[in-house]
Amino acid sequence: MRNVWIILRNELRRYFVSPVAYLLLTMFAVIFGFFFWNSLGYFVYVGMESQMRGQPFPMNVNEQIIRPLLSNMSVVGLFFIPMITMRLFAEEKRSGTIELLATSPIRDAEVIIGKWLAAMGVYACMLLFSGLNFVFLFRYGKPDWKPLLIGVLGLLLQAGALLAIGTFISTLTKNQIIAAGATFGVCLLLWILEWVAGYETSTWARVLSYMSVITHYESFARGVLDLKDAIYYVTLIFLGLFFTSRSMESLRWRS
């Protein structure tokens, strides 16, 4: 446990002394802010419209602002994840510092979990920083906070799964660009798999759509904690980290 903490702290420090973390935080905040402003504007517009017509339309902050916002963020996250994970192992392999980690009295698993948690930390910071916008909703409205929390939990689980995959891909190459590109490709694929369900109803289409990370986020966005979907993400996290440890092991045999 102590070793995981050492690795985690060191990784986080290195994220935040380089411009990487700040760039990600800023970009995410700008995009999140735009989506927030957009859905808030639309919400206000619809509200005024329904009042002017004199037929009150049921308005709900959770349903009409938070839910679409979270769904959008789960997709936007896909684009940021490769930038978080690309350096995790690729950089260490290129600079030779992987030799320091591999010859220190510390297990591979501790290195991997520490690095993955650091990536999670950066993602969580991104959410926290951008999530400040929600303060306005609570200041001027009365949204239900439980669905919001479940939605954020879903975002973290989804990111955890994709970050684990990104971590694995980062062990495969010395080149950060390749790691980022490949991770982005996989993230994108895991997203668009869902589209098959739009026109197909065969078993294959259902299996493919079930594999999509976005499909499983829908229940979280609605504010429903569905165990099936949570297990999907947790499985993906384990799988990603397991492949990472296999890959690290094989570095030694191939080198």
Next chain:
Amino acid sequence: MITVKELTKRYARNTAVDNISFEVRKGQIVGFLGPNGAGKTTTMRVLTCFLPPTSGSAVVAGFDVLEQPLEVKRRIGYLPESPPLYPEMATTEYLTFVGQLKGLSGADLRKRVDAVCDRCAIADVKTKLLGRLSKGYRQRVGLAQAIIHNPDVLILDEPTAGLDPKQINETRELIRKLGGDHTIILSTHILSEVEQTCEQVIIINKGKLVATDSVHNLQNRARGAESVLVEVAGRNGALDPATVQERLAQISGVSGVVLKEKRDSRAIFEVETRKGGLVRGDLARAVVESGWDLNELRPAARSLEEVFLQLVGDESQAQAGGTAASGQKQ
């Protein structure tokens, strides 16, 4: 301290280390010598548990590298060929991190960081970013990183590569000082480095062990026949080299005299002596008694370099002979 038995490491296409066995006693400084690509780094990586051996065994500080790698790693300090530094970290920050990785903490850790900074002469760059340090400093931070947890065994892969002559001397001095408390293996392809810093040499070439001996023995081993350089001058301006050559050749124990250089009334001869012959006194007397001046008389000492080339050369000749022989059989 280190026992390597029949160690072999094969990669997909080639054999990097082929059936090597050697032993290193506690407190020794051992030079691991060989041309580039001889398998030095691979052997060191096996000893540090970075690579598993294909066959054979390596025991470091009493623990097998395959069976108890964590115990081995606790007891070794390793400086890879390029120091494993994070450019965006400051020196003390980095050393603290490495110390934590090696299991140090609290006041003990702080004390060790200060101690290695003093020992490796990097105290003046404590707060600088590693990416901004010069090559010499980077190498020294790498060395500091290797000794932070005061390991029993130090494994240094080309610790002086890329340094300027002054830094090389400082690094060698540092390694010699560390020798007392640590068992050190250092790899190099520079022979004078081994002559200056090591007590024991292990020479490998193309993955095979060529020789393992003390530096002293190895120098003697190839010495065999000694040769002496003699500079003779004629007293009144004229000197006939042929006469001198003839006179020197008459001395018992001399097997050959070669004129190396002639300048005005001076001439330099290389005198080959038979094995065990001590003829320097006789040479001096002969020159003076014949009425010439003796300007200089010195042994043409063979450096470890020649020994090394001879050993490595023998090896490749034997190999060439072997392939020729097997070719004939077919």
